[in-house]
Amino acid sequence: MSLKKLLISLSLAAGFLGNVTAHAETMAEGIAAEQHAWAKGRYSLPEDKREDYFAQLQTRAHDFTLRFPNQAAPLIWEGIITATHAEYQGIFSARGTAREARDLLLKAIAIDPNALDGAGLLTLGALYFKVPRFGSFGDDDKAREYLQRALKVDPNNVDANYFYGEFLLEQGDKSGALMYLTKAVHAAPRPGRRDADEGRHAAALALLIKAQQ
Known part of the structure; x- marks a missing residue:
């Protein structure tokens, strides 16, 4: 990637971070902003920039969740962003971050397992089979259970x-x-x-x- 393209990409990413949930008046607007910011970081940003990007996005997602207490959707997206952040961290930092994601998702599905078409269930299921590399809480039986539940929802x-x-x-x-x-x-x-x-x-x-x- 050329320096010019890299600078443009980083500028766009910064713009997403700056706008995520900052001006959202409704929960739906904030969730939509988080979805697009996540996709930008996951699929467009250079991989070596993703850890810092998702660290900042995780903080903003947490602030947004605090605005809408006891609502499943913000918790799910905070969990998704937190889990994604863990993927780009070193192994020792990722352990704690993955546990944070798990706890957020468990809280979300306790409120409404069907929220966002079962996104909390499927993300939790993915965590349970991907996390063993962190030596933390991997469990294939739980992974299968949550993923199958997500498929029943949608x-x-x-x-x-x-x-x-x-x-x-x-x-x-x-x-x-x-x-x-x-x-x-x-x-x-x-x-x-x-x-x-x-x-x-x-x-x-x-x-x-x-x-x-």
Whole structure:
């Protein structure tokens, strides 16, 4: 990436961080801002800039959650952002951050497990099978339980099918993985989530091709 493109990318990222939830008057506006900021950091920002980006986004997400106490949706998105932040941290820092994400998501699903089409359930399920590398609280049985619950809430959800397909592939269930990853690749785009859906569809296609080999 050229220096000019890098500076433009960082400038855009800073703009998202500066605007996330700062001027949101409603919970829906704030959630939409967090969704787009997450997608920007996850799929467009250079990888070596993502840890700092998501650290700042995590702080802003927490501040937003405090504005809407006892609401599942802000907790879910704070949990998603916190879990994503953990992915880009060193192993020792990531342990604590992953636990924070788990606790936020558990609190959210206790309020409303169906909120945001089961996003809390599927993110929690993904955490439970991805976190063992941190030596923390990985549990394949819980991962399967939460991911299956998420699929019951929204069987056609691109994220739920992607993560369950990834989980099954890691479990050695190749035929099951192919079925769910194919559903993820062909999942209909969600209104207002084009940036996230494009990134997830690309990831699902790459994993599907890997599973077919």
